[in-house]
Amino acid sequence: MTPHMSDAERFQRLKRFFNNRDRLCKCLGIEVTDIGHGTATTRMVIEDKHMNGADVVQGGAIFTLADLAFGAACNSHGTLALGVNMSIAYTKPGVSGSLTAHARETAAAGPLSTYVVEVKDDSGETIATFQGTAYRKRDKIDLSAWG
Amino acid sequence: MTPHMSDAERFQRLKRFFNNRDRLCKCLGIEVTDIGHGTATTRMVIEDKHMNGADVVQGGAIFTLADLAFGAACNSHGTLALGVNMSIAYTKPGVSGSLTAHARETAAAGPLSTYVVEVKDDSGETIATFQGTAYRKRDKIDLSAWG
Amino acid sequence: MTPHMSDAERFQRLKRFFNNRDRLCKCLGIEVTDIGHGTATTRMVIEDKHMNGADVVQGGAIFTLADLAFGAACNSHGTLALGVNMSIAYTKPGVSGSLTAHARETAAAGPLSTYVVEVKDDSGETIATFQGTAYRKRDKIDLSAWG
Amino acid sequence: MTPHMSDAERFQRLKRFFNNRDRLCKCLGIEVTDIGHGTATTRMVIEDKHMNGADVVQGGAIFTLADLAFGAACNSHGTLALGVNMSIAYTKPGVSGSLTAHARETAAAGPLSTYVVEVKDDSGETIATFQGTAYRKRDKIDLSAWG
Numbered sequence: 001m002t003p004h005m006s007d008a009e010r011f012q013r014l015k016r017f018f019n020n021r022d023r024l025c026k027c028l029g030i031e032v033t034d035i036g037h038g039t040a041t042t043r044m045v046i047e048d049k050h051m052n053g054a055d056v057v058q059g060g061a062i063f064t065l066a067d068l069a070f071g072a073a074c075n076s077h078g079t080l081a082l083g084v085n086m087s088i089a090y091t092k093p094g095v096s097g098s099l100t101a102h103a104r105e106t107a108a109a110g111p112l113s114t115y116v117v118e119v120k121d122d123s124g125e126t127i128a129t130f131q132g133t134a135y136r137k138r139d140k141i142d143l144s145a146w147g
Numbered sequence: 148m149t150p151h152m153s154d155a156e157r158f159q160r161l162k163r164f165f166n167n168r169d170r171l172c173k174c175l176g177i178e179v180t181d182i183g184h185g186t187a188t189t190r191m192v193i194e195d196k197h198m199n200g201a202d203v204v205q206g207g208a209i210f211t212l213a214d215l216a217f218g219a220a221c222n223s224h225g226t227l228a229l230g231v232n233m234s235i236a237y238t239k240p241g242v243s244g245s246l247t248a249h250a251r252e253t254a255a256a257g258p259l260s261t262y263v264v265e266v267k268d269d270s271g272e273t274i275a276t277f278q279g280t281a282y283r284k285r286d287k288i289d290l291s292a293w294g
Numbered sequence: 295m296t297p298h299m300s301d302a303e304r305f306q307r308l309k310r311f312f313n314n315r316d317r318l319c320k321c322l323g324i325e326v327t328d329i330g331h332g333t334a335t336t337r338m339v340i341e342d343k344h345m346n347g348a349d350v351v352q353g354g355a356i357f358t359l360a361d362l363a364f365g366a367a368c369n370s371h372g373t374l375a376l377g378v379n380m381s382i383a384y385t386k387p388g389v390s391g392s393l394t395a396h397a398r399e400t401a402a403a404g405p406l407s408t409y410v411v412e413v414k415d416d417s418g419e420t421i422a423t424f425q426g427t428a429y430r431k432r433d434k435i436d437l438s439a440w441g
Numbered sequence: 442m443t444p445h446m447s448d449a450e451r452f453q454r455l456k457r458f459f460n461n462r463d464r465l466c467k468c469l470g471i472e473v474t475d476i477g478h479g480t481a482t483t484r485m486v487i488e489d490k491h492m493n494g495a496d497v498v499q500g501g502a503i504f505t506l507a508d509l510a511f512g513a514a515c516n517s518h519g520t521l522a523l524g525v526n527m528s529i530a531y532t533k534p535g536v537s538g539s540l541t542a543h544a545r546e547t548a549a550a551g552p553l554s555t556y557v558v559e560v561k562d563d564s565g566e567t568i569a570t571f572q573g574t575a576y577r578k579r580d581k582i583d584l585s586a587w588g
Contacts, residue, residue: 058463064505067500106263107236107276113238174322210354214353218346230353232525237379400567401533403533
């Protein structure tokens, strides 16, 4: 049984869970750096393995970075949420340095919740805007192993 | 020829243009109430003609309200922008009173720009989150008739 | 109580239900013309009231046409389905004549189902491609009044 | 200068280009298996590195698989196309075996083209439906190195 824990403790454990158990993100060097109430931030240092044929960051790497921020944000309330639908618009290529994604909850009434994620490069310019919808189940997330 | 005009004057004329020339929005009672730099607000008082078979506001009316805010925001810079792609997530039904949509630019580097629009009811709860991408042409919008 | 009815009878009643009860579609002259298993077709004759400021069909009218096809297709199985998320890409302006939208189910395993809708003009060219996701409830749709 | 080449030759070279130069896809074991006129197929054998914290294939891996099919299809005409906007709906988790994505062009009039991609597992069931919009430039793709 998971004893009662503070929000701060839950955010810490959730971060450990994502950073240890999401193998795609480990493979790609994508990390959750922060989780709050309905918010999360992720980060990726651009490497050669993220590049596409045109020598800019492949859209799939940017999507995965945004998707992890969305996943961490929609699970921040302590109950399980599953991604249903995502949309992404690319406005600037990612070239070098690091990329940061920040997710913010725009709605969470009823079984569905929606998030907007902005992905920025080191100059602070938005390279992609992502929108994600999650379906919220009633199951609690078991974080007992991540204390 | 359109003489040089202030931003405030351009926003006023653009608002008049949309509220007079967008016949779908006139038909549906949707109005632009405010335009700024990369932002816009629209409003619709819910009427019977907006309802679907389940007696809540039809998704198409909510989309049109959000789309007009997007269209006004992406044309706020004075050059023509065309909507390319939109995505909308519904989280709460619209039932009565009025709905308000607010568009905010998240990126505008290069030929593409992206906007997030949140649609809220009178209680301030988000009923839909919309994301739109526009293609920006170099043509100036002719607002000489709307002074 | 609704007695057992054939699929053909259910499709007929569902069509009557949409064409009589969806007031937004009635207001805009959008009609369901056909419903099958996970498919539906809708039609709209372009009128002045559908136009935007650039004198082409407003995106919201095209969205509503596609959305009605999606709504009819995802409710074709006899149990209630609610639209969760939609995405639309515009590729050609709608100018005159009529527009037709055809929805096709791409997935329907578990509580979520997904549909692709193509909107074409009279020349058979695609003017918009729409994707919709629905959440399927267990409730039966009551069609007893539409025989 | 690239001498004139047949469509079949161009499709072969394009496939080689993607499978050698897209480093993200190489890292994830995602391959283009087929390219035609406005169509493409990609494949990925599920491995531990694709998994998320819930032990199913991470959404980002499925997105990347679909996105590569989209990228190959929208570049199949020989001129450069850039992905602008994508939307993905997940309907069934990916668990084991392989996943295949097939892209089909739904519209390609003017500078924008739109594609629908269906991702299926070995049982033939759709696990995700993807929609992508590309902006088509006039530049020819240089495939001289890939003969």
